[in-house]
Amino acid sequence: MNRIEELSGYRDDIYTCNRTRCGFCREECPVYRVNRYETFSCRGKMLVARGLMEGLLKPSKEMAETLDRCLLCGYCQARCALKNTDIIMAMRQHMVQKGLTAQIHQENTNKILREGKLFETQKLIKRQGDTPFYIGCSYRSREKELSTIFSVCERLDLHPQVGEEACCGYIAEATGFFHEFEEAQVCCREHTVPQGDELILTLCPTCTITLKERYGLPVHHAILAVHQKLKEPDMAKKIKPLNLRATYHDPCHLGRMLGIIEEPREILQQLGVEIIEMEHNRYFSTCCGGGGGLTMVDDSLSMEISKNRLRDAMDVGVDTIVTICPTCETVLGRGALRLLNQTGEDIEVLSLWDLLDQSLKD
């Protein structure tokens, strides 16, 4: 599926927002919640898009910086009916074409094309198995967490087959490097992703949606396979109840974009977790603060957003928040540390994989 490159290709949607102005996207936008100019909501950005398209506004560093302050979390899109995130990405692409985008985004894109990876700490991991897995850059740089995931999978009779990988390239496209994303895609397809129609299990929701919707590959997030396995007879005997009270944070790409919403919850319930829902959950979950490349350009804002999400959890009276996304786990984890240091508020961030690890007997 090719993305529309020109902003004018989204003309109809931009003018629909121009004449609608309902503002449903605004108040819970995680960025707007911190930065209170209308411009930081999608409704405001749509007028910026219109201004850019009509020549009322000229591309500028300031515009690029404003557009960078978007998580591409899609909350606005779920509250709307327009292609909001696509439009923001098209504007970012315009910034790239004008050489105005942040240097770090260019560097990350170059790294992906040059080395096929995003993080320096990523390791080459190989594993024999019968089920192809695509790990993703984030977990490849987190050996301990990955080891836990593999252990859980083996206990569920899932045997990950892991080989060389190249980055899916999501962050390149998300930050406006459309052509470079196409190059990254070619590399990823040719060298790392299994050929044919074999189902690939993934661990990162962002990689999942990229490989599924942008590459058109047969992928499932691995949690669906876990969910299926846990429904098998005799599985109940393998579970040691955790007796935990927690909330579940829906990662944007997993929940809102892929619709994988009830399966993680059913797993948690099977593990003996009492789920206390946050006010904004499921399709209307709000972002952890790690989306859209924001941490790379404004980590401070990212942390404020993270802390807000954690406060949402504490508001419902829990001291544990569970999620299943390497970005959410990292960003919420860092946010929790900051909260503890700054205010003494204490909340534990756990991965669903951790809970599976604790609960499943060998």
Added chain:
Amino acid sequence: METMLKEGLIGKAFEELGRFLKERVTQSSIHRMAYSRDWSPRESDAANLPDIVVIPKTTEEMVRITQIALRYGIPIVPFGGGTGMGGGTAAWNGGIMVETKGMNQVLEIDEKNFTVTVQTGITIWELNEVLAHKGLWLPHQPESKRSCTIGASIACDNDSTFGLRYGKIKDCLTNAVIVTGRAEAVRVGQRKSSFSSTGYKLLDLLIGSEGTLGVITEATLRILPLPMSRQVRGYFFRSLNESATALERLLSAGLTIESAHINCRHRLHFYTHTYREKFGREPKVPEWAEAIVFFSFSGDGPIVDFNIEKATQILTEEFHAQLIEEKEMVEGWWDSKHRLEFIPFKQKWPDSQRQKKFGSADVGLPIGRLDEGYHHYVEIAKKWNQEVLGMTVYNESPNKATASISFAVFVDDSNTDSVNRFYQYVKEMSEMAIKLEGTMSSYIGDGDRLGGFNRLEHGLSFEYMRRIKEGFDPKNIMNPGKKFESHWIRKDPNE
């Protein structure tokens, strides 16, 4: 020369504002563009950029902003939810756009006295989320409540879903703080009492003032315990007038009804967007039904059940109305109107305005003239080549049938001529309303559309209104060009 002079003054004002607002003031064209539109019909390429955007956090900061604006003669335009349909936030004269949502704190919840005091930049939705934790709510609930602020509700006097039982914002408001065009912060009203017989009722003047008297920064509102339960029912009627008479009968029978919305057939189509998305079909409406009315009943369970039973009995036996059996249609309407629950990625407002824009003549009519009004609506819309969207009657006064009406059309905003025709439609609908002994606006306000033209309705009292304006805002810096002038409707079409 004039432009340079103005730019010089703007520059000086910006510098002074920056000393205390810091990053909460901007002249960036990017930010100013984001404040260049509200929801009012205008050409798709229209944009009214302010010169400066400020985000005050307190009444004191608003006073300082106004002092600077006064010093340099720069207009002030308050921006609330940005969902106004009347052009109230259009910065025709540039100026300082005040983003009021920086003032969004709940200052006090007084549970014993059932009041809440807020900064007026808080949205109605957010306020009710806070109140719900204490089992309380503010019953003023416009459909725009996700975005609309308390201040915008006061200034625009918008409608409420539950007006039939609880009235509108004026029935909740007990006092407010307004920073006037004299840069004075004035508390008006009666503290936490719901009424007062002393002095003049300046609080009432704020309602519908549309930022032309000052910027409202704080408000105290009467709140209520959340009802234990709520149910919604719908009925088909043979005529609009009959449905209004039926409502009056239900009320005189002693039934407690929370809301009543009377829709024509066209309007039902608009409000059943979610139904169509879910079920892939149109709701079934009998051919004879000219009005579809939805009621909500709230309270303790057995009392709600009793009210519904008696209402259905009266309506079917005395008015030959038919209960809507299809629960999904009723729930779909309520999702659209009140719960604002839409299928993710399929929200009604953008999805229904992809080609044309929702626009409305919001006249008020006596309740015995609804059919007449509808008939004129269809004729006038046809005359000005406006596509009929439909009519809804909102009942906005406690315990009596009253007709605050949305006569909505789809506006072609692609060119100036078609937008002008919309405003000719509004003009003629307004004239019709006056002839039928009604009012030209019941929930949108004058904005930049009815000002000046509204002299037709007010006569000599219009001059008294102007004197009141001069008293609050002698230098006319508060949202100039609104209330007393119209950008769209001229007495002489050739003007």
